[in-house]
Every structure is written in C-alpha cells, then in structure tokens.
Amino acid sequence: MSDVLPWRPDATLANLRLRAELLARTRQFFAGRDVLEVETPLMCHATGTDPHLEALTLELAPGQWRYLQTSPEFAMKRLLAAGSGSIYQLGKAFRRDETGQRHNPEFTMLEWYRPGFDDHQLMTEIADLLAVCLPATDADIPRIRYRTLFQDMLALDPFTASDDELFACARQHTDLGDMALDRDDCLHLLMSCVIEPQLRQAVFVVDFPASQAALAQVTCDADGNAVARRFELFVSGMELANGYLELTDSVEQARRFASDNRQRQAAGLSARGVDARLLAALQHGLPECAGVALGFDRLVMLAAGAAHIGEVISFTADNA
Template identity: 40%
Template sequence: MSTPEPSPWWAPERHRDRRPFLTARRAITRAARNWFEAQDFAEVETAALQVSPGNEAHLHAFESEAIGPGGERRPLYLRTSPEFAAKKLLAAGEERIFELARVWRNRERGPLHHPEFTMLEWYRAGAPYEQLMADCADLLRLAAETTGARRFEFRGRSVDPYAEPERVTLAEAFAAYAGIDLLATVDAAGATDRKALAAAAKAAGVRVAEDDTWSDVFSRVLVEKVDPRLGEGRATILCEYPTAEAALARPKPADPRVAERFELYACGVELANCFGELTDPAEQRRRFEAEMAEKARVYGERYPIDEDFLAALAQMPQASGAALGFDRLVMLAAGAQHIEQVLWAPVAE
C-alpha cells in the first residue's frame, strides 16, 4: 500500500500545527530588530541578485540571467549571503549595519537546511571579533527570553541559553576529541601538510580517500569527531580556524597559522559563522582563486569573482562580521524539530 502524500504546508490543519512556531518567529524577529536598533545599528536591504554568489568551493548557488533592453544577456546569481554588498556599505562609510536577509543555497535540504532561508548578518567597523562572541551570547539569551524557554533542546541535546558559552579552539577540539595535533599539520605561513593530517586522521579511525585534500580530511574529522561534541549543556564558540579554512577572515596577529574565525554551536547545531574581516584585496583574490580552482576540480564549475567587491575591500575599514542562521535560532528557541516548521511558506519539494 502506498504511503499517502503529506498535506501541503498551506493546509489549514498543518498550518495550525505550525502557527505557534511562526508566532515565536515574529516575536524573535521583533526583539532582534529592537536589540540592534538600541545599539545604533542601521538595518539595510541589499540586492538578492549578485554578479557572484560567493567564492567558497562547497557553496552552491541558484543561477539566473539578466536580459537587457537590447536582448543582451549576462548571468546573475541569487546570493548565498549578503556579505559582499554589506562590506561595500562599510567601504561607503557605514559603521554598524545588520540585515535579515533572504538567501539561497542549492543542494541543501533537510531538517536543518532549506534552499531559501533567512540569514541574520551584522557588521561592526573598528570592533574586534571577540565583540561578536558577546553579541552571539546576547542573541541566544534574547531568543530564549522572548519565547520564555529555560533550555534549548534538539535531538536529545540540551543547552542553557543563559549560560556563558564555552570557548574552544580548533586545535584544542581536535586534540580532545580526535587525538590529533592539528597545528602540527600547518606551517608558520599557513600552508598545510596533507600527508601528516591524513596519517593522524587514519589513526583516529577516520576514513581517508587517496584523492582527499587536507581540507577534505579536516572537514571529515570535524564532522565525525568534533561537531557531535559541541554545544552540550551550554553553547560552544569554536574559534581560531586554520587560515586555510577561513577564506574571508584575517590571520590572527599572534599566530598566522590560524584566523579570526569562530562558529557558534548549540545542541550540536551550527548557528553562526563569524570573522575578523580580511581587508587585503590581493590576498582575498588569491584565496578566491584557490577556492574556485578547488570547486572546478570537485564539481566542474566555478563562479565569477566580484571585481567591484575587491575594489571596495581596498577602502573598507577594519571590521568584524557575523552570519547567523535565523531560522535555526528560532527552531531552538521555539522547540521546533524541523526548519520547515518555522518558515511561513516553505519551498515546494
């Protein structure tokens, strides 16, 4: 006997079940806006169509096409993040900005992924990236206070959103959870040693394929050994990523092997990705080209580089920026178990 098709998201009975989560979303949206405005942030609205959707090897975009009055055609992409436009606004002179941005990522769908979702991004000119750690902790507490949640729970994991997040470096996490000396595989200039990391990963019981790059092995150890241990009891700030894994972040002055990048986890869910922003256009170009070469190797395609973005980067002040998956934050604060429970109108399968 065939399984009956689920009712559409707009079916009244299904909408009724989802409505408490959507009501929580409205309240958290309003609270977040008030939080940023109280700190003199300007809410901005940037274009969804971009020359480049981003230049990270494993990020997949939706492609569109602009047709001019004379029929001339050029490719455009739905943004995977508002980052490039936001940094152009920093170059223009804005100092504190935020956006609740609709963004699109292809090849992604599941309990925590949706092809169209909301990214809360904010940028602080002149601020150290540690300020973003405090921002993230504040937003966790704010979401919990707004819904009245005492704890966040997801897939058998529980977090106190009012507790100060723990801070763990990638090197500490790899040593504690996989027995791997991560920085022994990164030289003083940030170059990586694939052979050394592969050997250490195999010893830790992680599968390594012959054609895996250092980055492939790093990602597999992170997913299999580290991620499952993060954000239990209290949120985790996983920081100091190797520079090879932080294409848009500046190197840490005290140790150029690692970058000013951290991710925020709660209940094993990655919530935010935050940077001390790289402002060297030549270095940014080099990193983008390396990422696109890897994309071409793995997927047989590449995205253009936004030359206008690199020009703006040369004028951009020192800044720190954060990208937080707003739908995921709502899920945890409202007690939802699937991202489509907190979306007003999910994309049809």
C-alpha cells in the same frame, strides 16, 4: 484540486508566532545599539568563489544571468566602505543542493558588521543577542580553540598531523567510501561528523587553521601556528553562526578568490568570476570591523525545540 494537493504550511501557527516574536526581538536588540537595518539585492552580478557553496542562478532576459545571493556579505561590505557604520540585515539567502534536517535552499540569514569591533567583542555581542532570544542560554559562552577540540576528542593535532594521519582518522570515524580528500576535507569531515555533534552546550570555536580563513584575517597563535581570526558558534550540536575579523586587504582578497577557483577546478567545478565591485570597495577602504552570519531559522529551531527546519518555516522548498 485543493482537496487532493498538499497546501497546508509546514510550520505550526504557534511556531510562526514564535518566529515573529524573535524577529521583533532581534530588530529591537539592534535598534537599541544603534545598528542600522539595511537591505541589499537578492540578485547579484557575482557570487562567492567558495568551493563548498553553490549559488542558484536565474535568467533575467536572454543571456542576462544573475546569481541569487548565498549571503549578503559582499554588498554589505560595499555599504561599509561607503561609510554606513554598523549595519545588519535580516533576509533571504539561497544555496543550491542544501536540503535536509537543518537546510533549505531558501533560508533566512541574520548578518551584521561592527566597525571598530574585533572578533572577541563581536562574540560578546552575539552572546547578548542569544540571551534575548534564547533566555535559557548561559550568557557567558565559553571560547574553545579548534586545536583543543581535536586533541581532546580525537587525540589528534590538526596543525601537526600528517595528511596520511588525518586521512586515517577520517576513515576510522566516518564512511569515506571511495572519496579522495585533501587535508582540509578531512578536517571538515571530522569537525562536522565527529566533533560538532558533541558540542551540546553553547560554545564558540576559535583559532581555525589559516587554510580555513575564508574572508577572515590571519594571525599566529601562542604556539606559532597560523590561525584565522574566525569563530563559529555551536548550540545543541548545531552550527548557528560563523564570524570573522574581516579581511580588508584587496590584494589578499583577490589572491584568495584565485585560490578558491583553483580548488573549484581541481574538484571539477566551474570557476567563478570574482566580484570586482567588492574588490574596488576594499581598495577604496573597508574599515577595520568584525562581522557574523547567523542562521535565523536555526535560532528559531532552538527556541522552539524543533528537530527539523520545516517546523519553523512556513513552506519548505518541497511545499512551496
């Protein structure tokens, strides 16, 4: 049977050695900065409410369901509230319906949190890590406003354009078919299909619309627009990291969970139970901090010059 069934790994041994080297460099980087490595459960009682993420579930026993984590964020914030100090985690995360050139349902995420840092200090640290793992990357990574990208590449102001103007722009640049899109759907589509592929050099995108804050704090920019204290890092046209000046307000967090669930139901998705343990941790007191999630498999792809995620992981979901 072994002669006819595919059994070989997807990645080459050379890429697996490179992966191991990058894992070692990453751990050495954080050890040198006194950031504690932690592990949190992969199986969780609750999961995120984000309408754009679907969790995988498993049944431990009849009627006892758990979610496989889409990110270790909630558990790590509970550690922060308990006084852990700066922490990082290198581990598996799982997301349903994510398979493709840069996606695998099971993937490796590097996530870390820095009490006392703001989002700009964290961007500087990310650039330092990239200099260690991707030495060819310029250590002085520029930071470009979300609004500026839309104005320069699409001649469109994402804050002042009408819903009809956004939809017309999305229809002009992408194949919408019969999709019904709201304002943020149009922005997400234009960002991912038109703008991101043009971001060939490493760049941090900052000042996202407040409606896309997720778990980030919200402030006003110099023009008076409500913006999220959130950033995304793009390298070679690929999103590599997503970071926040973290939301610490339990009441606002509960409100956002409820808003997400309304969006889920409007899209025909089931509502998710909120993570009461996270809300309790926030109520106890989450320190002011910045945090980021970085796709480690994508980091290896960049280091290896790989075009497909399957080139840098031992076995893809189809070959597991």
